[in-house]
Amino acid sequence: MFSLAALAPGPDGGFLSDGLSLFTDQELSADQDLEAEAATWPKTMLRLAHWLVEHGRLTQPEVVSAPDGRKLRLEPSSDYLLVNVREL
Numbered sequence: 825m826f827s828l829a830a831l832a833p834g835p836d837g838g839f840l841s842d843g844l845s846l847f848t849d850q851e852l853s854a855d856q857d858l859e860a861e862a863a864t865w866p867k868t869m870l871r872l873a874h875w876l877v878e879h880g881r882l883t884q885p886e887v888v889s890a891p892d893g894r895k896l897r898l899e900p901s902s903d904y905l906l907v908n909v910r911e912l
Contacts, residue, residue, distance in 0.1 A: 829873050831866055839869050847877045850900065854909040867891060872898070872909060882907050 829843035834853060841852040852872055854865060868890045875888060876898075885899045895912040 831869050839865055841869065841873055844873050844876065845905070848881050850876065850881060850905060850907050852876070852909060853901075853906045864890075864892060868896075869909070872896070872907075876907065887912065 829841050829847075831839050832842050834840040834855075836855060838854045839852070840854075844851050852869055854869060871891055872888070876882065881904070882898055882900045883904065885897060888896050888898060890896050897910045897912055899908050899910065900906070901908060
C-alpha cells in the first residue's frame with residue numbers, strides 16, 4: 825500500500841498525521857487515551873486518512889466506524905486545521 829501522508833508520534837503520546845493537509849487542508853490527531861491496542865491505531869489512522877481524502881475537508885463532527893468496528897468521532901479543531909479522533 826502506498827500513501828503520501830505519514831504518521832508521527834504526537835506530543836501527548838498519540839498519533840499525528842503529516843502530509844494529509846496537502847489533500848484535505850487538515851491533519852489527523854489521535855490522543856494517547858485511546859482504548860484500543862496501540863498496534864491497531866496506525867491501520868485505523870490510515871483508513872481515516874483515506875476517508876478524509878474521499879469525503880473532503882471536515883467542517884462538522886462525524887461518527888465513523890474503525891476497521892475493527894469501533895465507533896469513532898471525528899471532530900474538527902476550532903481553526904479547522906486538525907481533525908481530532910475520539911473513541912465513543
